[in-house]
Structure formats: structure tokens, C-alpha cells
Amino acid sequence: MGSSPLHIAVIGSGIGGLTAAIALQAKGFQVDVYDQASELSAIGAGIALGGNGVRVLDELGLGPAVRAAASNLPRIQFHHWQSGDIFYEHPMGDWYDERFGGPFLGIHRGDMHQVLLDAFDGEPQLGRRAAAVHESPDGAEVEFADGSKVQADVVIGADGLRSVIRHHVTGPDEPVFSAMSCFRGLVPAQKVPGADTMGLTFMLGPGRHLVIYPVRGGELINFVAYVPDPEWTLESWSSKSEPAEAVAAFDGWNDTVVSMLSNVEEVGRWALYDREPLRKWSTERVTLLGDAAHPMLPHAGQGSNQAIEDVAALAHYLSADGLATAEALQKYEQLRKARTRQIQMGSRGNAACFQLPDGPPADERNARLVSLADNVAWIHGYNVYADLQEEK
Known part of the structure; x- marks a missing residue:
């Protein structure tokens, strides 16, 4: 070379x-x-960092700064869309760290970006x-x-x-357009019921779902709310929507969802694509x-x-x-x-699995969640350095 x-x-x-x-x-x-x-600019959105990603950040010396800016999520919970009842939960926190070799963190995208800018020698x-x-x-x-x-x-x-x-x-x-868009936003924790004990939270319902978790040490609650929408095709971090549109899209959902969406001041919205x-x-x-x-x-x-x-x-x-x-x-x-x-x-x-209507298919999905940790171990427990070492 x-x-x-x-x-x-x-x-x-x-x-x-x-x-x-x-x-x-x-x-x-x-x-x-x-x-x-x-x-x-600091985009108002959260990022989930799993053990597989944090392991690399640790190797680069970025782990302490990332942990200081993030929220270590203590548990994962799945809730019924209408009642809010928990139908599955599992500890994360120390359990996750020990199982997968690093914590599961929720971090504001702007905070993560600042950690990286501080560590980069240059601009x-x-x-x-x-x-x-x-x-x-x-x-x-x-x-x-x-x-x-x-x-x-x-x-x-x-x-x-x-x-x-x-x-x-x-x-x-x-x-490839998924015919789905998402609302994203941040809400002060004091305006979200149950925020003080919240971990990685899923609200699953017919045709739509939300993922919710704290960032910035629990000061803010980040949400991503997914809806079917073949008409909204704008894919941009800066595109906005009216909060009232998010509220209307989840009319009839449980109190946590309605309260959270009713208290957000600014909502981003973008279409979901992959390739x-x-x-x-x-x-x-x-x-x-x-x-x-x-x-x-x-x-x-x-x-x-x-x-x-x-x-x-x-x-x-x-x-x-x-x-x-x-x-x-x-x-x-x-x-x-x-x-x-x-x-x-x-x-x-x-997405289809998360958005099943109430009834036998959703009941079967919920029963399968008992194996969730084992099913995602190949993702979250992966050690890229072990793969690289095996090649030597």
C-alpha cells in the first residue's frame, strides 16, 4: 500500500x-x-444503538462520551394499541449488556453527531x-x-x-418505496405518562405502530410512529408535518400515545424507502x-x-x-x-408483523415474543472484530 x-x-x-x-x-x-x-443542524430524532454498534464505538474510544449523552434503556415492553396493556416485557439494562457485550442505548441524533464531531480531527x-x-x-x-x-x-x-x-x-x-411513512418527534418527559420508567417501548396495532424510548438521559421521549401512506413520498430529514396529523392518525389509541402526540411541538415526517x-x-x-x-x-x-x-x-x-x-x-x-x-x-x-389486527395472528405473534432475545442474538450479539480475527 x-x-x-x-x-x-x-x-x-x-x-x-x-x-x-x-x-x-x-x-x-x-x-x-x-x-x-x-x-x-441537530435533527430532532433518536437513534437506537445496540451492543453490536456500541462495541465498535468502545473500540474507537467513543464509548464514554456516547454513554454520557444517551439513555441506557432498562427494559423492552410491547403494549396493546388500545388498552395500553403490556403483553410482553423483558429486562434490558445490565441483562442486555452481559448477554450481548454492550448496552442498548437511546441517543438523540444531534447528541450523537456532536460526539463524533468532537472526536474528528478536523471539520x-x-x-x-x-x-x-x-x-x-x-x-x-x-x-x-x-x-x-x-x-x-x-x-x-x-x-x-x-x-x-x-x-x-x-x-x-x-x-424502493414501502408505501409507508413515519412521524418522528421529541416530547419533554414530564408530558408523557410513565416516562420515568420507560425503556424501549412498542405500541402495536392494526395497520400502524409506534416505537418510543427516552434520550438525553431521560429528559426527552423520542417517538417514531409508522403509518401506511402511499401518497406521502417525500423522503427528507427536514420535512415536517402538523402535530394534529399525527394525533389524527392514532385516534382511539391508548392514553400514553394520545398524550405524547398531543404534546409534541414539532413533528418530522418522511416516506420510508430502501433499495x-x-x-x-x-x-x-x-x-x-x-x-x-x-x-x-x-x-x-x-x-x-x-x-x-x-x-x-x-x-x-x-x-x-x-x-x-x-x-x-x-x-x-x-x-x-x-x-x-x-x-x-x-x-x-x-413492519407487517408489528401491524397485525387484533385476533389470532396477533395472538400468535405475541406468543412468539418469548423467544425474542434468542431470535435477535445473531444481530445484537455480533462481534465484527471476532469475524476479522478469524480471517487471520
Whole structure:
């Protein structure tokens, strides 16, 4: 790989892109981050971090800061949509940490982003929307929409579902619309019944469901409310809805849901898309990471965690002795492709399971929840470093 450190251009300053930049700097690479946004703003949304993702953050030295900014969720509970009755619960907290090798955390996206910005040695270059990539045997050139260009040894596309870098790697493909949208918001904890003991909370009902959990040490309650909606096709972190629309969509639901939605001041709303799994992620100088490689619906809570796992593998192979750049990118892709594909497909199926009408199918689903911890162990207990170690 040569005696001088690789110069790596990361396109996208989200969670995957910044975590990659931090990990690659730790390996001694020169890293620049570019983002199309004109400013970095704290999006009002929460992120669920599982043990599989926190393990990587710990390895990068980010664990203490992430834990300090997050809420360690003490339990998981599933509630009936109308009565609010709990039909399944299981401890998390210490139990989860011991079982899966790290905590299950709820964290505000803005808080997570700040932790990463503080750890990155440098600043993302904003207002730089990638328009094209050109490769040569010696490197790659990123061309931006403003006409400027940068040279790099490796380009990492961490630019999300509608990635420009993905188009360079794989050619054109279209996002797959789920015919579902979600309302997202944050509510002061004192305005949500039961917030003081709340963990990871599911409210399941016919045709729609909510996922609710505390962030910022329990100060705020984050909710994501999923509804069928083939008409709402706008996929944007900044798109808004009227709170009254969220209230109306869950008319007749239990008091916790109605109270929470009635007290939210600002509601984000966006359509849910993913893409079909890719056959290839990389060229000789360019690769993809996170949503650019494997965008997934949020019904497994693994989008950020899978991007973070990607980071560990990519940094490992790019810094491995004796590997040419193209070979490192291929090994990264080979390690990550099957796992992320399986989680992508599972995420698609979970929504229907969460939104069954009352009756025998819902009763059967509820009975199966007794095996939930074992069924998700392959996701949450996964140790990417163990996989990398086995290859040696």
C-alpha cells in the first residue's frame, strides 16, 4: 500500500461517514469529509444503538462520551394499541449488556453527531455536493456540483440512500418505496405518562405502530410512529408535518400515545424507502458504507449500527499489511454483504408483523415474543472484530 498514508475522501458527514473518518484517522490515514449540507443542524430524532454498534464505538474510544449523552434503556415492553396493556416485557439494562457485550442505548441524533464531531480531527467541508467520481489507476477524483474537484487515493460513499457515489459504483437503480411513512418527534418527559420508567417501548396495532424510548438521559421521549401512506413520498430529514396529523392518525389509541402526540411541538415526517441489495459495493478505488451500500427500513433498529460495523471492517482492511487498496475494498465488501443483506430483508418483513389486527395472528405473534432475545442474538450479539480475527 506504499509508504505514505492513504488520502481518503469521505462523502457524507452523517453517523457512518464521521465514524469512518475517526476510525481511519486512528489508523494513520489522511481523511477529509465532504457534505452537501450548508450547515450541520441537530435533527430532532433518536437513534437506537445496540451492543453490536456500541462495541465498535468502545473500540474507537467513543464509548464514554456516547454513554454520557444517551439513555441506557432498562427494559423492552410491547403494549396493546388500545388498552395500553403490556403483553410482553423483558429486562434490558445490565441483562442486555452481559448477554450481548454492550448496552442498548437511546441517543438523540444531534447528541450523537456532536460526539463524533468532537472526536474528528478536523471539520467537515460543507456545501460540497458530490456530482461525479472519476477513477484512474493512481486514485480517484471527486467532482462537486460547484465545479470544484478533489483528488484522493480512496473515496468512501457515506452519502445515504440517494448516494451519488453508489451510482458510480453500481450504475443507476431506484429506491424502493414501502408505501409507508413515519412521524418522528421529541416530547419533554414530564408530558408523557410513565416516562420515568420507560425503556424501549412498542405500541402495536392494526395497520400502524409506534416505537418510543427516552434520550438525553431521560429528559426527552423520542417517538417514531409508522403509518401506511402511499401518497406521502417525500423522503427528507427536514420535512415536517402538523402535530394534529399525527394525533389524527392514532385516534382511539391508548392514553400514553394520545398524550405524547398531543404534546409534541414539532413533528418530522418522511416516506420510508430502501433499495434492493447490491451485488457489488466497490471498484478499485471507491467503496460504499452504511445507507449508501445497504439502506434498510427502520423496523429492526439497525441502520446506524450496521454503518458502524461497516466502519470497523473497512478500517481494518485498509490498514492491513500486504493488502493492495482494491483487495482491501473487496475483502471489506465480502465480509459485510451477506449480513447486511439479511438484516435489510428482515427489516422489510418486520413492519407487517408489528401491524397485525387484533385476533389470532396477533395472538400468535405475541406468543412468539418469548423467544425474542434468542431470535435477535445473531444481530445484537455480533462481534465484527471476532469475524476479522478469524480471517487471520
